Amino acid sequence: MSNLTKIFENKKVFIPFVVANDPDFDTTVENIITLAKNGADIVELGIPFSDPVADGPVIQSADLRAFKAGVTTERVFEIISEVRKHSDIPLVLLSYLNIPFKYGYEKFLKRCADLNISGIVIPDLPLESRDEIAPIANDYDIDIIPLITPTSGHRIKEIAEAASGFIYVVSSLGITGQRDNFSEHLADLITNIRKYTDVPTAIGFGIHTPKQATSMAKIADGVIVGSAFVDIIGKQGRNSETELANLAKEIATAIK
Amino acid sequence: MQEIKPTKPGIYGQQFGGQYIPETLMSELEKINKAFTDLKQDANFQQELHDLLVNYANRPSLLYYAKNMTEDLGGAKIYLKREDLNHTGAHKINNVIGQALMAKHIGKKRLIAETGAGQHGVATATIAALLGMECEIFMGKIDTDRQKLNVYRMELLGAKVHAVTSGSKVLKDAVNATLQEWATRCDDTFYIIGSAVGPHPYPEMVKYFQSVISKESKEQLKAKENRLPDAVVACVGGGSNAIGSFADYIDNPEVQLIGVEAAGKGVDTDQTAATIERGSTGIFHGMKSKFLQNSDGQIDEVYSISAGLDYPGVGPEHAALADEGRAQYVGITDDEAVDAFEYIAKTEGIVAAIESCHAVAYVKKLAPTMNKDQIIICTLSGRGDKDVTSIAKYKGVDIDE
Numbered sequence: 001m002s003n004l005t006k007i008f009e010n011k012k013v014f015i016p017f018v019v020a021n022d023p024d025f026d027t028t029v030e031n032i033i034t035l036a037k038n039g040a041d042i043v044e045l046g047i048p049f050s051d052p053v054a055d056g057p058v059i060q061s062a063d064l065r066a067f068k069a070g071v072t073t074e075r076v077f078e079i080i081s082e083v084r085k086h087s088d089i090p091l092v093l094l095s096y097l098n099i100p101f102k103y104g105y106e107k108f109l110k111r112c113a114d115l116n117i118s119g120i121v122i123p124d125l126p127l128e129s130r131d132e133i134a135p136i137a138n139d140y141d142i143d144i145i146p147l148i149t150p151t152s153g154h155r156i157k158e159i160a161e162a163a164s165g166f167i168y169v170v171s172s173l174g175i176t177g178q179r180d181n182f183s184e185h186l187a188d189l190i191t192n193i194r195k196y197t198d199v200p201t202a203i204g205f206g207i208h209t210p211k212q213a214t215s216m217a218k219i220a221d222g223v224i225v226g227s228a229f230v231d232i233i234g235k236q237g238r239n240s241e242t243e244l245a246n247l248a249k250e251i252a253t254a255i256k
Numbered sequence: 257m258q259e260i261k262p263t264k265p266g267i268y269g270q271q272f273g274g275q276y277i278p279e280t281l282m283s284e285l286e287k288i289n290k291a292f293t294d295l296k297q298d299a300n301f302q303q304e305l306h307d308l309l310v311n312y313a314n315r316p317s318l319l320y321y322a323k324n325m326t327e328d329l330g331g332a333k334i335y336l337k338r339e340d341l342n343h344t345g346a347h348k349i350n351n352v353i354g355q356a357l358m359a360k361h362i363g364k365k366r367l368i369a370e371t372g373a374g375q376h377g378v379a380t381a382t383i384a385a386l387l388g389m390e391c392e393i394f395m396g397k398i399d400t401d402r403q404k405l406n407v408y409r410m411e412l413l414g415a416k417v418h419a420v421t422s423g424s425k426v427l428k429d430a431v432n433a434t435l436q437e438w439a440t441r442c443d444d445t446f447y448i449i450g451s452a453v454g455p456h457p458y459p460e461m462v463k464y465f466q467s468v469i470s471k472e473s474k475e476q477l478k479a480k481e482n483r484l485p486d487a488v489v490a491c492v493g494g495g496s497n498a499i500g501s502f503a504d505y506i507d508n509p510e511v512q513l514i515g516v517e518a519a520g521k522g523v524d525t526d527q528t529a530a531t532i533e534r535g536s537t538g539i540f541h542g543m544k545s546k547f548l549q550n551s552d553g554q555i556d557e558v559y560s561i562s563a564g565l566d567y568p569g570v571g572p573e574h575a576a577l578a579d580e581g582r583a584q585y586v587g588i589t590d591d592e593a594v595d596a597f598e599y600i601a602k603t604e605g606i607v608a609a610i611e612s613c614h615a616v617a618y619v620k621k622l623a624p625t626m627n628k629d630q631i632i633i634c635t636l637s638g639r640g641d642k643d644v645t646s647i648a649k650y651k652g653v654d655i656d657e
Contacts, residue, residue, distance in 0.1 A: 049554065050423070050555045051432050051555050053278070053432050053541075054436075054439070073553075097276055098547075098553040102538060103552075123278050124278060124542075126276070126278075126279050126282045127279075127282075128274075128282070129274055129276055149279045149280040150280075151283045151284070155279075159279075173441070173442065174280075175440065
C-alpha cells in the first residue's frame, strides 16, 4: 500500500494547498509548518506555472507573486528541503507537466524521493499520457495522483484501476476557486469510482468553508482546500499564520 | 523522403503532439475525435462542407501569377495563393466552416474561440452568425487595442468579445482563457481552435480542413504550368495556413517546404516569436511541441509586430517536419515584414496581412537565388486592411482623422 493511501486508513483526510514561494521562501516554509501543526494530514504544494490553465484567478495571482519573489523549480525543492528540517508532514506536489519534463523526469522524481515527497498531482496529464511519467514515478514510490471529474463518465473505470495514492475528485466543472454549488452527482461519482478501486478519494475545487468540508467528507475520504488558503496568503502576505491556523483547525475539526 | 505519419494517433515524428489537457475536457476530446473520424467518411457532411466552401467562402481561391514581383526579383516565377480573397479575408474560414459543422453535428449550440490578430475570431463569429449559434471570442487586451477594427467586426457579427487581461495579454493568454471557459461550459460549447495546435485531434483536424489550400494550388499549378512547384512558402505562427499549404506536397520530396516565423526584433533577441529556431521541446496547450520557454519550463512572453504570429508555440506536425528535415523554418523580422508589406502593395497592388508579409519577405530573399525556370508558391494567408493602422504607426505616419 502506498504511503499516501495509508494516511487515509481510519480517518477523513484534510489536504490544504499553498503555492511555493508565495509570497516568499521563508513564509512558505512557515505556512506549511503552520498547516501541519493545525490539522493538515497532507499538504499539497503548488509549483508556480506561467500559464496555469486549470486554475482560477486566486491561484494565478499566487503564481505571479511567487514569480515576483524569484521562484524557480530548484527553489521549490529548497523550500521543501527547509521544511524537512522541521516537519515530516506528508507532501504532495501540484505541477503542470512541463515543469518536470524540462527538469528531466528522472532527475525530478529522484529529487522528490530524496525529499520524501509522496505524490504529484498533474492537472494536464490525462490517463492517455500517464505513461509519460508514471513508470518512472513508480520506481521511486511516488504516486501520480489521477483526477476524476463530473465529465469523466466511462473513463472512470480505467482511471480508477490505474490509480495509486489517492484519487483527486474534481467537485465541479471549470477551474479552481471558491464556489457554492457543486455537482449534484458527486456522491454517485464516488460510488461509481468505488466499484473499481479501494484507492481513497479526496474532493477538491471550490471547497472553502468548514460546512462544505463537512458535507464533502461525508461522501469522500478526504477534502482538498486550495483557493481559500491561497486567498488568505494573498491578503495577509507574511502575516498569514493566525488566519491559516484558524481555518485549518476549523476544517480539520469539521471533517472528523 | 517519406511522409511523417503519426506513429500512433495524434503523434507526429517521434514524440510531438499527444493529449495533455485537464481531465474535465477529455470526454469532449473523445467526442470530437469520434465525430471527426465519422464525418470524414460521411457523404452528407462532405457535401455540406464543400457547398459552404464554394458558395459561401468563395473557393477555390486564386493562384495568381505575380508577374511584377517575378520580373523585379529576377529569379524564380512567383505564384501567390490568394487566401486573402476568401470570405472574411483569410484562410481561417476554411477551418472554421469545418469545425462549426462538426459542432452542429454533435449538438453544440455555442462556439468559443481564441484570436490573435482577430482573423480567426472574425471567421468564427461569421460562421456562428450563418449557422445561428452563440459565439464568444477571447482576445488578449493588447490585441483588442491593436486590432480594434476586427473587434468591431466580431461585435457586428453578433459575437461577444472578451478582452483577456491575464498574463502577457496576447494570444497565448487568449488560448488559456478559452480553455478555461471550455472547461466551465463544455456541455453545450465547442472550442474552435484556430491553428494547427492543441491536443489531438485538433492539429490533425485543422490540417484536414486547411489542406484545401495545397490541394487546390497543386491542381491550379498543374493546369498553368503542368508541374509541381520547387518551393512552397507560408508564414507560421501556430502554423495552420502553413500546414494547409504544405499538406499535399509533403509526399513530394522534390518540393521544398519553407515556414516563415516571426523573428520580431531578431531571432537572437528576446523580442521574438521564432519558435522553431529558438524554442525547445515542451508540453503546453495540450500538446508536446516546440515552445519558447525558459530553462524551468515557464512559457516565455513573445513578441512580433503581428498579433497573429505572436504565439510561443507551433503546431506539433511542424515541430516534427523541422526535426526530420522535411521542412525548413526561417525567421523574418518586423522591419523586413513591414518592408514586404509596402513592397507587395506597390508592385502587385495587394495589401496583404502583416502575417503573410513575413512569407513575402522571405520570397524576396529566396526568388533571386533561384533560376527563372523554377517556381515558388507563396500563400497570402490574409488581407492587410486590419494592419494598415499598425503599419502607419510603425512608420510614424499619423492617419487619425
